[in-house]
Amino acid sequence: xxxxxxxxxxxxxxxxxxxxxxxxxxxxxxxxxxxxxxxxxxxxxxxxxxxxxxxxxxxxxxxxxxxxxxxxxxxxxxxxxxxxxxxxxxxxxxxxxxxxxxxxxxxxxxxxxxxxxxxxxxxxxxxxxxxxxxxxxxxxxxxxxxxxxxxxxxxxxxxxxxxxxxxxxxxxxxxxxxxxxxxxxxxxxxxxxxxxxxxxxxxxxxxxxxxxxxxxxxxxxxxxxxxxxxxxxxxxxxxxxxxxxxxxxxxxxxxxxxxxxxxxxxxxxxxxxxxxxxxxxxxxxxxxxxxxxxxxxxxxxxxxxxxxxxxxxx
Amino acid sequence: xxxxxxxxxxxxxxxxxxxxxxxxxxxxxxxxxxxxxxxxxxxxxxxxxxxxxxxxxxxxxxxxxxxxxxxxxxxxxxxxxxxxxxxxxxxxxxxxxxxxxxxxxxxxxxxxxxxxxxxxxxxxxxxxxxxxxxxxxxxxxxxxxxxxxxxxxxxxxxxxxxxxxxxxxxxxxxxxxxxxxxxxxxxxxxxxxxxxxxxxxxxxxxxxxxxxxxxxxxxxxxxxxxxxxxxxxxxxxxxxxxxxxxxxxxxxxxxxxxxxxxxxxxxxxxxxxxxxxxxxxxxxxxxxxxxxxxxxxxxxxxxxxxx
Numbered sequence: 001x002x003x004x005x006x007x008x009x010x011x012x013x014x015x016x017x018x019x020x021x022x023x024x025x026x027x028x029x030x031x032x033x034x035x036x037x038x039x040x041x042x043x044x045x046x047x048x049x050x051x052x053x054x055x056x057x058x059x060x061x062x063x064x065x066x067x068x069x070x071x072x073x074x075x076x077x078x079x080x081x082x083x084x085x086x087x088x089x090x091x092x093x094x095x096x097x098x099x100x101x102x103x104x105x106x107x108x109x110x111x112x113x114x115x116x117x118x119x120x121x122x123x124x125x126x127x128x129x130x131x132x133x134x135x136x137x138x139x140x141x142x143x144x145x146x147x148x149x150x151x152x153x154x155x156x157x158x159x160x161x162x163x164x165x166x167x168x169x170x171x172x173x174x175x176x177x178x179x180x181x182x183x184x185x186x187x188x189x190x191x192x193x194x195x196x197x198x199x200x201x202x203x204x205x206x207x208x209x210x211x212x213x214x215x216x217x218x219x220x221x222x223x224x225x226x227x228x229x230x231x232x233x234x235x236x237x238x239x240x241x242x243x244x245x246x247x248x249x250x251x252x253x254x255x256x257x258x259x260x261x262x263x264x265x266x267x268x269x270x271x272x273x274x275x276x277x278x279x280x281x282x283x284x285x286x287x288x289x290x291x292x293x294x295x296x297x298x299x300x301x302x303x304x305x306x307x308x309x310x311x312x313x314x
Numbered sequence: 315x316x317x318x319x320x321x322x323x324x325x326x327x328x329x330x331x332x333x334x335x336x337x338x339x340x341x342x343x344x345x346x347x348x349x350x351x352x353x354x355x356x357x358x359x360x361x362x363x364x365x366x367x368x369x370x371x372x373x374x375x376x377x378x379x380x381x382x383x384x385x386x387x388x389x390x391x392x393x394x395x396x397x398x399x400x401x402x403x404x405x406x407x408x409x410x411x412x413x414x415x416x417x418x419x420x421x422x423x424x425x426x427x428x429x430x431x432x433x434x435x436x437x438x439x440x441x442x443x444x445x446x447x448x449x450x451x452x453x454x455x456x457x458x459x460x461x462x463x464x465x466x467x468x469x470x471x472x473x474x475x476x477x478x479x480x481x482x483x484x485x486x487x488x489x490x491x492x493x494x495x496x497x498x499x500x501x502x503x504x505x506x507x508x509x510x511x512x513x514x515x516x517x518x519x520x521x522x523x524x525x526x527x528x529x530x531x532x533x534x535x536x537x538x539x540x541x542x543x544x545x546x547x548x549x550x551x552x553x554x555x556x557x558x559x560x561x562x563x564x565x566x567x568x569x570x571x572x573x574x575x576x577x578x579x580x581x582x583x584x585x586x587x588x589x590x591x592x593x594x595x596x597x598x599x600x601x602x603x604x605x606x607x608x609x610x611x612x613x614x615x616x617x618x619x620x621x
Contacts, residue, residue: 163583164552164559169479171503183503190560190581191481191498192595245476248502269504271475281504
């Protein structure tokens with residue numbers, strides 16, 4: 001069996017930390033690509049120096065040459081600007097769409113069989129850019145958002161209940177924005193829905209905190225945004241694909257009628273394995289949950305339409 | 315580092331020591347009445363350490379005095395059930411071993427949290443709790459936790475998904491009358507009933523209730539021990555690291571879920587002092603009825619062996 005290869009485009013905080021988490025899993029060799037010469041090579045070397053103690057022995061390379069992503073099994077796109085305080089996701093879109101389009105072209109040129117995990121924001125719209133530019137099959141392009149939103153929700157639940165983090169599971173659907181849809185009915189402690197364990201008002205508070213989870217960190221940092229939890233979420237998805245784990249987790253998938261939504265990337269539960277998105281799970285949502293999902297989808301669709309006014313995706 | 319004393323170094327005891335070593339959560343002392351057994355197993359486990367990358371302290375001793383001052387004591391002594399042996403007969407065989415073990419624990423580790431895995435586990439756990447006179451929250455039996463891990467595996471296998479995200483709890487007595495809390499069977503929070511046809515889930519519940527027997531019949535001369543040891547090691551980790559993990563354990567009930575003066579598995583939050591809280595989960599009317607009936611059947615079994 002050949003060694004597996006994961007490439008990460010964009011070696012900023014999210015990309016580099018994701019590379020580190022993937023290295024610790026010892027499941028694939030890693031290439032980090034960034035247009036900034038030098039920094040990427042330095043980070044790769046720094047990770048390698050830690051290997052003897054952290055006990056990973058995979059190859060890690062840093063480069064500015066996109067051709068080094070050749071034959072990757074998975075490519076992660078983290079390139080782009082992070083959101084700054086006061087910046088909305090549309091400002092971000094304008095800044096990031098061009099960068100991501102270039103990255104996507106390199107992927108179709110050098111790694112035509114890769115599964116692509118999109119991290120750049122605004123996530124769901126950027127997924128479209130990658131999907132259209134690469135021309136890859138729908139199951140091979142996915143976005144990282146729901147796992148991140150869920151891990152935040154899980155942490156808040158565990159903290160509130162004083163129970164072990166690892167017993168909590170959560171489901172957050174919708175676009176990766178203020179209109180995401182955390183689902184308390186499908187959020188559990190050892191399988192027990194939190195609706196049995198916590199008052200509605202407490203759940204509401206945690207749902208709101210989850211929706212603003214990214215902004216909370218941006219507000220503390222002032223310059224910069226979260227990267228440990230985002231990078232951990234990326235590594236989880238990379239592991240699911242590389243090791244064919246069949247992980248059921250929410251991620252941004254291209255919908256063709258599921259949940260009554262057509263031609264749009266949005267966060268839904270999916271089973272991830274070696275073929276990328278192997279199955280989209282359709283939940284019976286209650287009316288209010290469905291309304292929230294539709295609203296979230298409308299916001300993403302608006303983003304895609306605005307993108308089309310100033311940008312040619314192909 | 316917390317200290318775990320394991321009484322009985324057979325397959326369950328030794329594998330528990332091994333899993334604890336791999337978790338690196340506590341140092342372990344294995345003891346057994348069979349001369350040399352604990353010493354040999356401990357040495358074998360230690361010698362695997364350089365390859366398996368643990369350097370946990372594992373001791374094997376012939377005298378039970380070596381468990382002195384343990385923070386956690388695991389009782390894995392006694393007989394395992396032979397094919398076709400009744401649980402009542404097994405109880406009679408194992409119950410008589412417990413009186414001296416309880417005396418030793420009281421003398422050597424009076425502050426310990428005690429985990430019992432000796433079968434029939436709910437009956438022996440009650441006997442041990444009474445024999446020790448410890449607060450009931452410090453005497454736990456491994457029953458529902460073992461069935462739960464089996465349930466989670468079977469569900470993940472049927473769905474073809476990773477078992478890491480699968481939850482599911484089994485409560486009640488550790489015998490075929492056990493009760494699966496169906497609503498807790500979920501994958502990343504999504505109920506299994508939305509992912510699998512209901513009759514498929516029914517078949518898995520049936521399989522879980524006789525999972526121990528399936529292994530006993532297949533292996534004939536030995537009962538299962540990997541999954542039981544994994545369940546004990548999970549409890550040891552929750553106690554020694556005070557994780558507050560929620561899992562079903564057998565504990566003497568005092569009115570919770572409508573039962574008293576018997577021990578059966580119920581969902582509990584586990585921390586440094588044992589059961590930190592019994593978690594009350596909503597049962598369906600069918601589950602409630604089955605749980606109470608199973609409790610009464612267990613009570614009848616206790617009355618039979620006492621008579």
